[in-house]
Amino acid sequence: MKEKKNREGVSNKNELFITSHMMMILTYTIFSVILIAEIFIMKWELWATFMIVFGVVIAWYIHLSNKGNDHMRLWICSILMMVTFFYYGTHDTSTFDLSVVICVVMFLYTMTGIDSLVTLCQITYYLTMVYEIFNLVTKGTKFDSLTITRTILHFSIVTMTGWIARTIISKWNDVLIQSKEEISTLKDSTRRINDFIANLSHEIRTPINTILGLCAISLSDEKDEEKKANLHAIENAGKKIGNQISDILDYSEIDRKDLANNYEDYMLSSVIYDVVNELDPYRNDDIELIINVDPSVPAIMNTDVSKLKKILWHLISNSLKFTNEGGVYVHISSVPHDYGINLRIQIKDTGIGMDQEQLERIYDEFYCADSGRTRSRGGLGIGMIIVNGFVRSLGGFMIVDSELNKGSSVKVSIPCRIVDPSPCMAVKDRGNISLGAYLHFEKYPNPAVRDYYDSMVRNLVTGLNLVMHRVDNINSLHSLTDNKRLTHLFAGPEEYNDASGFMEKLAKNIIVTIVANPGELELPPDSHVRIMPKPFYSFPVVGVLNSKPEDSLSVNEKISFPGVRTLIVDDEPMNLVVSAGIFDKYDMIVTTCGSGREAIELCRSNDYDIIFMDHMMPEMDGVEATKRIRSEHSRKMLNTPIIAFTANALSSTRAMFRDAGFDGFVSKPVDRVELERVLKNVLSTKILVTDTDTAAIIRTADREGEKICDAASAVRNLAAAGLDTEKGLFYCQNDTGFYLTILAQYLKESDSKKSIIKESLGSGDLKNYAIQVHSIKSTSKMIGAMKLSEKARLLEIASKNDDRAYVDNEHEEMMTMYDNLLDILRQNIPSVDSPSVDSSSVDNPSVDISPVDISPVDISPVDSHSLDSHSLDSSSVDSHSVASSHEDSNSGFDTDMDEDSVFEFEPSGDPMKGGTLQ
Secondary structure (H helix, E strand, O other): OHHHHHHHHHHOOOHHHHOHHHHHHHHHHHHHHHHHHHHHHHOOOOHHHHHHHHHHHHHHHHHHOOOOOHHHHHHHHHHHHHHHHHHHHOOHHHOOOHHHHHHHHHHHHOOOOOHHHHHHHHHHHHHHHHHHHHHHHHOOOOOOHHHHHHHHHHHHHHHHHHHHHHHHHHHHHHHHHHHHHHHHHHHHHHHHHHHHHHHHHHHHHHHHHHHHHHHHHHHHHOOOHHHHHHHHHHHHHHHHHHHHHHHHHHHHHHHOOOOOOOOEEEEHHHHHHHHHHHHHHHOOOOOEEEEEEOOOOEEEEEEOHHHHHHHHHHHHHHHHHOOOOOEEEEEEEEEEEOOEEEEEEEEEEOOOOOOHHHHHOOOOOOOOOOHHHHHHHOOOOOHHHHHHHHHHHOOOEEEEEEEOOOEEEEEEEEEEEEEEEEEOOOOOOHHHOOEEEEOOHHHOOOHHHHHHHHHHHHHHHHHHOOEEEEEOOHHHHHHHHHHOOOOEEEEOHHHHHHOHHHHHHHOOOOEEEEEEOOOOOOOOOOOOOEEEEOOEEHHHHHHHHOOOHHHOOOOOOEEEOOOOEEEEEOOOHHHHHHHHHHHHOOOOEEEEEOOHHHHHHHHHHOOOOEEEEEOOOOOOOHHHHHHHHHHHHHHOOOOOOEEEEEOOOOHHHHHHHHHHOOOEEEEOOOOHHHHHHHHHHHOOHHHOEEEOOOOOOOOOOOOOHHHHHHHHHHHHHHHHOOOOHHHHHHHOOOOHHHHHHHHHHHHHOHHHHHHHHHHHHHHOOHHHHHHHHHHHHHHHHHHOOHHHHHHHHHHHHHHHOOOHHHHHHHHHHHHHHHHHHHHHHHHHOOOOOOOOOEOOOOOOOOOOOOOOOOOOOOOOOOOHHHHHHHHOOOOOOOOOOEEOOOOOOOOOOOOOOOOOOOOOOOOOOOOOOOOEEO
């Protein structure tokens, strides 16, 4: 049993034992040098010199070359040493000196933790002494009492030393084994605690989601402003708790080294837009937030966008939290590499900073610099650990610099693949833009904030190759407008108040935009001036530059397209119900059909003003159907706009959509802003009707008070049962009755869907199986069943990759989740009326008006300029990420940023090269 413990101790020896090999070699070398010198002095056998040198060279060679394992190298070195000791001890003059050398070596061997090496030393000594005594006897040497007692004494010393050395090794090994058991216990306890925290967080998240969902429902119905304020407070508190729960789960994954990356295509404009919105509750109007993005950053990249958002959120919110005055500056740029780019992020602030001790502890668990900061600013103390873990998981790294009372700077480099290399910002009509700026940066008392704004403006003007005429007083503004024909003018709220009448006069002919905090500036009722809400960042600026005066819509402006005949093609019945309900709100005449072949037949018999075509359908997909419709329309001299209506809106499919003849695409679930952008661009303005009534338009036709109460109660019950009703209502434009209608449709089609799935899987038809689980994925996401949607998404990927083993392993779990959801729906959905939808067949199409004169505009979103011009407006950024399959970490990326050569803000040479700032 003890031997087994010793072997376990050896296999787990610490650094002290590992260094013993070096000490053995050094001891062996020193002893060999002394022995060689003694050979020449005592005129012993010279041939032994070569043997000793050869042994030392062999010992050093295997050590330096790392030949074999540590255990083998140590034994080889020890055997060579024992041979040398044996040679040394066989000479009469060194017989009794050998015991001293052997005892020293035995004590050195205690560092190895290998008691058999101590035994080897003892055996070597005993053999040497026996050999030497035998020689003395054969030579006729007489042993006196002193020689005998000395021999016995030396034998006893070596024996006792060996016993002591083995005892030390045994105790060391016992300690190591005990330590190993304690470490294992601690690791197990940590794992169980992490699992408990993860489970607890998941359990807490469910009621939090319910609270948030009920708040959203109550807010939509509440008219009393005081109650609304209370509900908003509850909602904000719930979101804060939700964020903290998310942080705990992230920390738990990092601590367990269980992080997995989910790589997706993303647009930086969408990421920044989402982060800015999420930071809004944490912003203080007195603290400036400036986000400076280089226009040359690629338009579409690929990384784990969820982690990227959290990295930005944690770093920016942390800077805002510890900045009492001044501002926070975010600079995002890119450096090209063979694999794509390094996305470089620097965040600077004018906050309280950290001293050297605090800086060294920022990665400590739950560390918040000091208790005073913790009490005044809150936080779990795991933000920097999460950021560092995410950055490393994505193959990047982070550098933190700070000085007490002078602010902090965090630099991050994250490798990303490039999907669309075109610039993330571009101005459509650069030659016709004359840009003015009435910005008085000296109004900011903190010089760093002035530098932040100045850097952003210079970077934007340079990157977009524009000419900006900047003035800082009203007289200069008058002079500028007298001498230059401006198309756009940017100003601050103070600047507007100084010259409000003059700016209102300018706004009738040019686009005047005021950058101000929400509620900071009140415009007259008939004002043409636009307000761009802070924080001030690049994408909304470019959105304004790409807009025209007539593009501006008031916040509550409603648009409609009365009489526009719309064909919606989708193999999913519930999607047809949802789409019909959405387009019904725009007063369109909607015809629906469930396949590409049926769409072709309908187009042969009817003229439609616009067609929305699903991409992924059985038998004939949307791409093939579009090509055939285009072919037939070309013979009729028709050019009907066809929009790709798809959940697979990966940027890699855009070229395919364009080549197939699509005029654009709208991703599912439908984002209203994106849909309206496409509709306004594709359809002629002659059929666009706007309602600028500032009061919200509430549709109450054919609804009774009792049904509304039933619907609200049903939604609350569904939220309590775990359905993300907030998301489902969002996709239904917060129309509760409409939401319950699509839930009923979801339930209605479930039996046929389950039957087809079972048949496809049983026959091994993974292609059709993929289509069916794709349907479950999209429809489940639309109603808020996010876990089921994700499970279906993974099965869809596996079936497309012919991974039958994964499908077999995970199919039953998905179907169980599906059945449980259906049971919940059956128990909670009240009887509701479906919206009025014309879903006529080929023989009975619904065409109620004569063709409308339409001149479609080709706004295919695959065009990089079109993409930039539409996606950069902060009000129309698509915040829905497009998920791709899980990939491995980008650990092989080259992140070549160092301490001294990173993040040069000022360009070399002419600082305004490529643009002009006047």
